[in-house]
Amino acid sequence: MYDLFFQKFREKVPLSVEEEQQIKSYLTPKKLRKRQYLLQEGDICKTLAFVEKGALREYSVDNGSEHIIQFAVEGWTISDLFSFLTGEPAIYNIDALEDSELILITRTAHEELLQTQPKYETYNRVLITSAYVALQRRLTASISLSIEERYTNFTTMYPDIAQRVPQHMIASYLGLTPETLSRARKKMTTRK
Amino acid sequence: MYDLFFQKFREKVPLSVEEEQQIKSYLTPKKLRKRQYLLQEGDICKTLAFVEKGALREYSVDNGSEHIIQFAVEGWTISDLFSFLTGEPAIYNIDALEDSELILITRTAHEELLQTQPKYETYNRVLITSAYVALQRRLTASISLSIEERYTNFTTMYPDIAQRVPQHMIASYLGLTPETLSRARKKMTTRK
């Protein structure tokens, strides 16, 4: 159940068996059915969620239309970090796109681990740093690339997600309507 | 010269005088004239730069047009983090919008500090975490808000920057042409 979590952890920071056991004692497994919410806008985000299996999305809703800001598949962590850290109400929703298995870390667990387990802090720092870099690249893409480029960028970066997720959600992730993405794809195939 | 740096540091993580001295020994001051580059696309980004005084921008250029991805004024840190961490060539340029005074941390200094000074690691983690949260909010705004909302958002979030920086750079930061921003502003004032 915790295999992937510790595999990913060790890729970033090596761990002894004892350390692994100590950290494991802070983790909670959770299963989520397709379409179930992990978090709803307005609630306080109580946990970080690591995806052992399945796929989730994080999105905001603004007068009726959804804007996906992140996908998470196996090996990824998802949360409304701002809400998690500050205790303010979440501005995002998170729900499952497939039946999923998660590993949850509550805020108190997170804080105790930061205090008591230096390797957890290091892991956390490395994790958030690469998330930041990825997000910065994504923002650059969204500001400077054409729709076609953004789409190809996405499919080559995350071929896995591109296959598992309906196209209109990718459109939403890219900040487009489904129609516009459909037409962009058509243009791409007729020319290529 | 290092006042603001340690003030910001202590806001996040308290420091003893000795710790401050130890960290200080890893820092290098640098002055930059207006329009001077701190980093050019293609070069390796050698440092993190904390802004003690002045203002800088980070931007990418793609066939002729510039896209500003970040501003940094007093108290902010700026860098091409990906290039800094991996040693790959930078995809961004950084230059000074005003005469500026910076505090630089080289990659080796950064790594030694991470190893030897737990509080530096904590500071770093907290810093990058809030940078991540801010970036996520910005991305959400850029995907889900109208131009008017994005602009008001920016000016209320960073009134200081909005005043110091020419309008066409704000347009670039928001992913717009200067003309479009100018017209959006006009619409806002006539209605309000």
Added chain:
DNA sequence: CCGTTTTATTGACAAAAGTCAATGGTTTTT
């Protein structure tokens, strides 16, 4: 100072993207 450069605005027009509605093909549910 005075000339040059930068900056913001505006107009006319073109291109890009969104909206609405319809269709046909899937998948899901019962």
Added chain:
DNA sequence: AAAAACCATTGACTTTTGTCAATAAAACGG
């Protein structure tokens, strides 16, 4: 197996944004 829900595509049309060009004001540098 049939009905319902979901999904991708397409067409006609509207709205939004970009492009190019001109102008005037402001800032800057010698």
